[in-house]
Amino acid sequence: xxISPKNKQRPIVTLLTDFGEAGGYAGSVKGVIMSLAPRARxxxxxxxxxxxxxxxxxxxxxxxxxxxxGGTVHLAVVDPGVGAGRKPIAVKCAGHLFVAPDNGLLSFxxxxxxxxxxxxxxxxxxxxxxxxxxxRDIFAPAAAHLANGGKFSGLGPExxxxxxxxxxxxxxxxxxxxxxxxxxxxxxxxxxxxREESLTGKEPSRAVVRIASLTISGLSGTxxxxxxxxxxxxxxxxxxxxxxxxxxxxxxxxxxxxxxxxTVALVEKSAARGKK
Amino acid sequence: xxISPKNKQRPIVTLLTDFGEAGGYAGSVKGVIMSLAPRARxxxxxxxxxxxxxxxxxxxxxxxxxxxxGGTVHLAVVDPGVGAGRKPIAVKCAGHLFVAPDNGLLSFxxxxxxxxxxxxxxxxxxxxxxxxxxxRDIFAPAAAHLANGGKFSGLGPExxxxxxxxxxxxxxxxxxxxxxxxxxxxxxxxxxxxREESLTGKEPSRAVVRIASLTISGLSGTxxxxxxxxxxxxxxxxxxxxxxxxxxxxxxxxxxxxxxxxTVALVEKSAARGKK
Amino acid sequence: xxISPKNKQRPIVTLLTDFGEAGGYAGSVKGVIMSLAPRARxxxxxxxxxxxxxxxxxxxxxxxxxxxxGGTVHLAVVDPGVGAGRKPIAVKCAGHLFVAPDNGLLSFxxxxxxxxxxxxxxxxxxxxxxxxxxxRDIFAPAAAHLANGGKFSGLGPExxxxxxxxxxxxxxxxxxxxxxxxxxxxxxxxxxxxREESLTGKEPSRAVVRIASLTISGLSGTxxxxxxxxxxxxxxxxxxxxxxxxxxxxxxxxxxxxxxxxTVALVEKSAARGKK
Numbered sequence: 001x002x003i004s005p006k007n008k009q010r011p012i013v014t015l016l017t018d019f020g021e022a023g024g025y026a027g028s029v030k031g032v033i034m035s036l037a038p039r040a041r042x043x044x045x046x047x048x049x050x051x052x053x054x055x056x057x058x059x060x061x062x063x064x065x066x067x068x069x070g071g072t073v074h075l076a077v078v079d080p081g082v083g084a085g086r087k088p089i090a091v092k093c094a095g096h097l098f099v100a101p102d103n104g105l106l107s108f109x110x111x112x113x114x115x116x117x118x119x120x121x122x123x124x125x126x127x128x129x130x131x132x133x134x135x136r137d138i139f140a141p142a143a144a145h146l147a148n149g150g151k152f153s154g155l156g157p158e159x160x161x162x163x164x165x166x167x168x169x170x171x172x173x174x175x176x177x178x179x180x181x182x183x184x185x186x187x188x189x190x191x192x193x194x195r196e197e198s199l200t201g202k203e204p205s206r207a208v209v210r211i212a213s214l215t216i217s218g219l220s221g222t223x224x225x226x227x228x229x230x231x232x233x234x235x236x237x238x239x240x241x242x243x244x245x246x247x248x249x250x251x252x253x254x255x256x257x258x259x260x261x262x263t264v265a266l267v268e269k270s271a272a273r274g275k276k
Numbered sequence: 277x278x279i280s281p282k283n284k285q286r287p288i289v290t291l292l293t294d295f296g297e298a299g300g301y302a303g304s305v306k307g308v309i310m311s312l313a314p315r316a317r318x319x320x321x322x323x324x325x326x327x328x329x330x331x332x333x334x335x336x337x338x339x340x341x342x343x344x345x346g347g348t349v350h351l352a353v354v355d356p357g358v359g360a361g362r363k364p365i366a367v368k369c370a371g372h373l374f375v376a377p378d379n380g381l382l383s384f385x386x387x388x389x390x391x392x393x394x395x396x397x398x399x400x401x402x403x404x405x406x407x408x409x410x411x412r413d414i415f416a417p418a419a420a421h422l423a424n425g426g427k428f429s430g431l432g433p434e435x436x437x438x439x440x441x442x443x444x445x446x447x448x449x450x451x452x453x454x455x456x457x458x459x460x461x462x463x464x465x466x467x468x469x470x471r472e473e474s475l476t477g478k479e480p481s482r483a484v485v486r487i488a489s490l491t492i493s494g495l496s497g498t499x500x501x502x503x504x505x506x507x508x509x510x511x512x513x514x515x516x517x518x519x520x521x522x523x524x525x526x527x528x529x530x531x532x533x534x535x536x537x538x539t540v541a542l543v544e545k546s547a548a549r550g551k552k
Numbered sequence: 553x554x555i556s557p558k559n560k561q562r563p564i565v566t567l568l569t570d571f572g573e574a575g576g577y578a579g580s581v582k583g584v585i586m587s588l589a590p591r592a593r594x595x596x597x598x599x600x601x602x603x604x605x606x607x608x609x610x611x612x613x614x615x616x617x618x619x620x621x622g623g624t625v626h627l628a629v630v631d632p633g634v635g636a637g638r639k640p641i642a643v644k645c646a647g648h649l650f651v652a653p654d655n656g657l658l659s660f661x662x663x664x665x666x667x668x669x670x671x672x673x674x675x676x677x678x679x680x681x682x683x684x685x686x687x688r689d690i691f692a693p694a695a696a697h698l699a700n701g702g703k704f705s706g707l708g709p710e711x712x713x714x715x716x717x718x719x720x721x722x723x724x725x726x727x728x729x730x731x732x733x734x735x736x737x738x739x740x741x742x743x744x745x746x747r748e749e750s751l752t753g754k755e756p757s758r759a760v761v762r763i764a765s766l767t768i769s770g771l772s773g774t775x776x777x778x779x780x781x782x783x784x785x786x787x788x789x790x791x792x793x794x795x796x797x798x799x800x801x802x803x804x805x806x807x808x809x810x811x812x813x814x815t816v817a818l819v820e821k822s823a824a825r826g827k828k
Contacts (some may be wrong), residue, residue: 008315012310014303015652016300018738019738020600020737020738020739021297021573021598021599021600021737021738022598022600022612022737023598023615023737023738024597024598024612024613024615024616024737024790026597027566027568027595027597027598027612027615027616027619027621028615028616028789029619030595030597030616030619031566031616031617031618031619031620031624032619034593034595034620034621035619035620038621041310043303043318044320044596045300045302045303045306046297046298046299046300046302047297048296048297049298050298051738051801052799056298060298060299060300061300063300063303063304064300064303064304064307065307066307066413067303067304067306067307067308067311068306068307068310068311069311071704072307080799081776082774082775082776084774084776085776125697130790131772131773131774131775131786132774132786132788132794133788133789136619136789141516167520179672183299185296185298185301186294186295186296186297186298186299186301187296187327195619220407221407222358222360222407222408223407223408224357224358224360224361228434234407234408235411236406236408237304237406237408237409237412237413238300242408247328247356271345286590290583292576292579297573310788317586318754319582319586319594321576321578321579321582322573322574322575322576322578322579322741324572324573324574326574326576336574336576336579339575339576339580340576340579340580340582340583341583342583342586343580343581343583343584343587343688344582344583344584345586345587345590348583372608417580454629459575461572461574461575461577462574462575462577462603463603464570464574469774497683498634498684499634499636499683499684500633500634500636500637510683510684512684512685513580513682513684513688513689517683523604
């Protein structure tokens with residue numbers, strides 16, 4: 001993959017972190033990138049991934065990266081293991097570039113079995129490397145290198161494989177899917193790890209979705225298929241099954257956090273037709 | 277209105293949403309705009325409007341848009357009715373361009389009876405349109421179209437009028453104004469829908485402002501007219517009556533939310549003079 | 553100091569405020585800067601400094617500014633005294649430009665005794681100056697003036713000195729340092745005002761750090777020196793002593809806020825060696 005000329009002019013670096021909004025960590029990362037890659041446009045995605053929540057960060061990263069032009073550099077730092085043994089890595093996949101700790105943060109980007117190339121980032125000799133802030137000291141310089149059109153191979157030695165989060169795919173047994181909540185959005189909607197594709201050949205109107213004490217019969221196309229206050233299950237804008245409550249907060253109502261179990265009972269399309 | 281040459285070079289798109297800070301929704305919107313309008317500068321205003329709070333979003337939108345250069349595109353998404361019948365619209369007003377759902381979000385921008393033109397946004401045939409994320413699928417492409425200098429009329433058919441929030445203006449009866457809280461800022465200051473203009477010809481020092489159990493005599497020019505911990509009423513930086521507590525939080529102290537009633541008893545300027 | 557040609561092309565203005573995320577204050581400031589300095593790149597650092605917390609704002613400002621290129625304009629507004637007597641100022645220091653209220657917000661930037669020059673910002677006659685929003689009306693135009701390469705001396709009369717926060721340095725008595733918490737980061741790590749330099753010549757492994765009921769023996773290089781859930785003291789990425797709990801929240805665990813006392817008992821390096 002080559003960085004396109006258009007992006008060489010004004011390359012884009014996106015930022016996803018769990019640094020929070022109240023401090024200077026994100027600002028320091030931006031300063032390093034803008035100092036080293038003066039032509040780069042730095043774009044905040046979020047700095048409010050729950051602290052250390054790799055699963056949520058991995059999901060969110062997978063939802064927006066494809067909306068950016070090819071050649072964009074996506075920097076992601078949710079890094080409970082900073083200073084421990086996990087490797088800093090760069091990954092090339094689907095025409096995009098990623099810089100992140102090797103702790104599973106790219107799991108959903110790579111969940112479809114996409115081909116990728118990866119490198120272990122090796123800071124140059126003499127570089128400032130603190131024990132606690134690799135976002136500033138390792139990841140930002142690597143992102144700036146790529147934004148400047150620097151060689152991918154120049155970041156460090158090739159890695160054959162990267163780490164994945166355990167159990168990112170739901171378990172499917174016959175017509176029953178057991179998945180889990182991987183992210184909760186601002187409206188309290190519960191995003192699960194159950195992909196749209198697992199419902200292929202099934203009858204959406206006869207699916208039964210269960211979480212906590214909620215039972216939802218049938219998938220909807222959008223919120224307005226149900227009334228205010230009613231629970232609703234639907235394929236969200238990123239292709240995953242979501243559970244919401246119309247104009248209310250499903251996470252609070254079900255007291256759900258990331259990891260909460262969700263089951264879906266399905267009926268074959270032909271079987272559904274047969275009963276009509 | 278024509279987009280000025282200066283803005284054609286580096287057009288500006290501002291973003292106001294209730295998407296929150298922890299997810300990828302705002303990032304997806306930015307990616308779409310930056311892909312479709314590579315020269316645009318995308319500026320975050322806020323993604324933390326309270327979920328579904330059209331009134332607060334409408335007020336906030338009205339406070340900053342005029343600070344930007346003419347020709348700026350202001351994208352605003354607070355959209356409880358996504359997927360239901362409400363129309364996506366674009367509005368041209370006061371030299372600025374707005375893209376939003378037609379649910380009252382432009383009420384305060386248009387509250388002064390400004391002239392405007394509006395169009396119903398009609399996505400091109402074959403465009404991706406999810407049931408739940410029109411910010412990404414409809415509003416962002418429309419904003420990019422305008423940022424690229426595309427024709428306003430190219431967005432879709434003309435609309436004669438747009439929706440307004442109910443009761444955006446206070447009721448005025450003789451020298452008594454009954455308004456309400458429309459927004460609470462970060463410091464707990466209560467911003468009301470009572471405009472500076474309603475006080476014309478009245479004696480500011482003899483106005484009596486009441487909210488909950490608070491009674492404030494006289495309007496101040498700024499916080500420092502009162503001592504720390506004292507309540508203060510003043511015309512805020514956007515031209516609306518505000519109620520605060522010096523270096524403290526009036527919203528907590530009065531347990532106020534949006535919609536809370538505020539009354540102002542006024543005295544004519546001449547009457548005030550007469551009693552001196 | 554001259555603004556470098558590179559920055560003249562695309563000058564940078566960073567923003568640190570306590571305006572919060574839910575309103576239009578930061579957006580108004582950005583609009584003013586982008587209107588007056590069309591070539592400027594405006595970079596959000598944070599708008600979530602705790603309301604009126606000058607100490608936290610001053611610390612955070614000191615952590616990121618040096619990461620930006622020389623000539624960057626750093627706008628900082630945490631301003632409980634808006635409308636009262638405090639002066640709006642601009643400061644030139646270490647190749648960077650600062651615009652802020654003169655209330656101690658630059659204390660940590662200038663804590664090392666750096667040479668600086670300062671001016672009292674005097675808005676031009678006829679400028680809009682509200683009683684409550686100097687960020688928009690005074691500080692943003694001054695930042696735009698500097699971003700445009702305008703003369704520092706053109707902002708207003710010279711000031712001989714600026715205000716500092718009281719007690720920004722810890723008290724040191726023999727081998728005992730008594731400092732305090734000046735900032736709490738997103739992870740609940742407690743950042744103190746005790747500088748790395750105060751530990752010169754001491755034995756890090758024999759330092760004893762106390763805060764609330766926690767006693768931590770020995771300084772660590774990074775979090776992973778301890779196990780999950782264990783308290784850890786270390787020199788943070790900005791050169792100050794920090795106290796954390798591995799993958800947990802030290803602020804909650806010790807119920808600490810800004811101002812909390814921290815003591816460090818030290819042992820000389822030679823003494824430590826002698827006992828080996």
